[in-house]
Amino acid sequence: MAPKIAVYARISRDDERDGLGVARQREDCERLAELRGWDIAKVYEDNDVSAFKRNVRRPEFELLLADLGNGLIDGLVAYDLDRLARQPKDLERLIDLYDERKQRVFATVTNDVNLSSADGRTMARVMVAFANKSSHDAARRIQRKHLELAQQGKPSGGPAPYGWLKDGRVDPEAAPHIREAQQRLLAGVRIGTIRTGWQNQGLGHPRKGTTRLAHHHVEHMLTNPRLCGFRTYHGEILLDDSGQPVRGDWEVINTVEEWEAVCAVVAERKRKDPGRSFARKYLLSGIARCGLCHVKIRGQVNRKWKPGSNAATFSYQCSVVNGGCGKVGRVGDPVDDFIISLVLAEQRAKAGERAAAPAHQWPNVAELAAVENDIAELTGAAKEKQITISTLLQLLPDLERRRDELKLERGRFNKEQQQTASLVADSDKDFKSLPIERQQALILHSLSAVLIHPAGRGKRKFDPDLIEPVWR
Ligand SMILES: [Zn+2]
Structure with missing residues (x-):
């Protein structure tokens, strides 16, 4: 039976300069595992954590050691020894595991060490001790292969990216999710929100064995030049001799225009909001107010x-x-649930009224018609010389002002009508599956605030009487 192995990738600040992102490390590791006939059970990734700094914990590395130890995996593939262990302490922990079971397999893309042999372990110790980087022959070979395939517009092998089948056709299940997420992105939803949704629905897993979906994975899946057929090499769109993008021989999910629009939104947001917060947003943050002092209340994670x-x-x-x-x-949760049920009940009731009533019409239709009629009669009378131009000019401005006011009012009325219609359409969907920004907009459509009154000492049970919605 083929050994079940782990792929370990780590990105550090230096790697970005070297163009050795996690995605590429992983790709090369997967290719190597495939060459050896090993099955990838899991991918472990530590982002932006230096293996060189002392006292920096690498959570995925720790998990990897644990899984090796308890036999969940039979070995590992990493890009090189640098990515895996730069601290003698970490290396010794790995070596202990390989000493303990000789059948464990090991490989690096650069082929710099092999921990499954005694000589390899000695070599690794020397390398780590001198922080010595070794030959990158294997890496160069694989890089050359990538470039060659890229220039021919061929996929570079490995598992199919999310959205496609292995043969290059569009995956009929995944592609609609990509398109929908792009639409939401264009409509103002953040990538973080999309990420959470995909994570919960088990969507977007680019490779089997990957259980965690990182922000940059989702961003990449929605902005990958591959979506509109462009071939990339090391993240850059590959150009042919005439300077045109090389087209891949796979089915496209986006037109070039669609793909450009999505990229523009992402770029724009990055420019505007470089240090955005990843803190969770709570539904009633800034809507809820203290029942005693009336200051706005925000949500916060409980320590316990x-x-x-x-x-x-x-x-x-x-x-x-x-x-x-x-x-x-x-x-927080019972407060959110209570308010959501109140607001949805109110909005559904209103929608019912609207449906029962004859189509809602702007109430001042008749007045506008009368004013417009007066204006027409006056100008007509002046033309017929029944009134003087000076009389016309005295009467006209007031009528015109009133006409313009009424038209503006009619415009506002129509806009409001359309907005409420779309609000109700949304509340029929599962409210909690909407992006938090949208949920808040729906709440604010009905409520201007939620007062949270103090509960007596020792009160444990949630009491809705102490939550006071302030209706608009
Ligand atoms: Zn207070």
């Missing part, structure tokens, strides 16, 4: 974990730091 649950709970807590009294707080 809810027993029997592996998810952290959160609370809406009046905070002294934000200028509040700090005396009022409530566990």
Whole structure:
């Protein structure tokens, strides 16, 4: 039976300069595993964590050691020894595992060491001790192969990227998810929100064995030049001799225009918001207010974990730091659920009224018609010389002003009608699956605030009477 192995990739700041991103490390590792006939059980990735710095914990590396130790995997492939272990301490932990079971397999893309042999272990110790980088012959060979395939517009092998089947045809299940996510991105939804949704639905896994979906994975899947048929090499669009993008021989998911629009949105957001926060947003942050001091309340993660649950709970807590009294707080989920059910009930009831009533019409249709009629009669009378031009000019401005006011009012009315229609359409979908920004907009359409009143001491049970919605 083929050994089940792990791929380990790590990106450090230097790698970006060298063009050795995690994706490329992983690709090369996967290619190597394939050549050896090994099965990849799992991909472990540490982002931007230096293996060289002491006291830096690499969570995925730790997990890798644990999985090797308990036999979940039979070996590993990494890009090179540098990526894997630069600290003698880390190397010794790995070597212990290889000493313990001789059948474990090991390979690096650069072929710089082999921990599964005694000589290799000695070599590794020397290399780590002198932080010595070794020959990159194998890496160069694989790079040359990549470039060759790229220039021919051929996929470079390895598993099919998310959205496509192995033969280059569009994956009929995955492609609609990509297109939908792109539409949402264009509509203002953040990549983080899309990432969470995909993660929960198990979508977007670029390679088997990858369980965690990183922000940059999702960004890449939605902006990959491959989507419109462009071949890339090391992340750059590959150009042919005449300077035109090399087209791949696979089916496209986007037109060039569609793909460019998505890239433009992502680039624009990065420019505007370079240091965006990854903090979780809570539904009623900034909508909820303290019932005592009326200062806005934000959600915050509870330090204590809810027993029997592996998810952290959160609370809406009046905070002294934000200028509040700090005396009022409530566990968040029941508050959210209560408010969501209230708002949806109200919006559904309104939608029902609208459906029952005859089509809602702007109430001042008759007045506008009368004003326009007056204007026409006056100008007509002046033409017929029934009134003087000076009389016309005295009467006309007031009528014209009123006409313009009414038209503006009609425009606003129509806009409002359309917005409510789209709001209701959305509330029929599962509210919680909407992006948080959209959920907040829906809440704010009905409520101007939610007051959270103090609960008595020792009160444990959620009491909806202490949550006061302020309707618009
Ligand atoms: Zn307060």
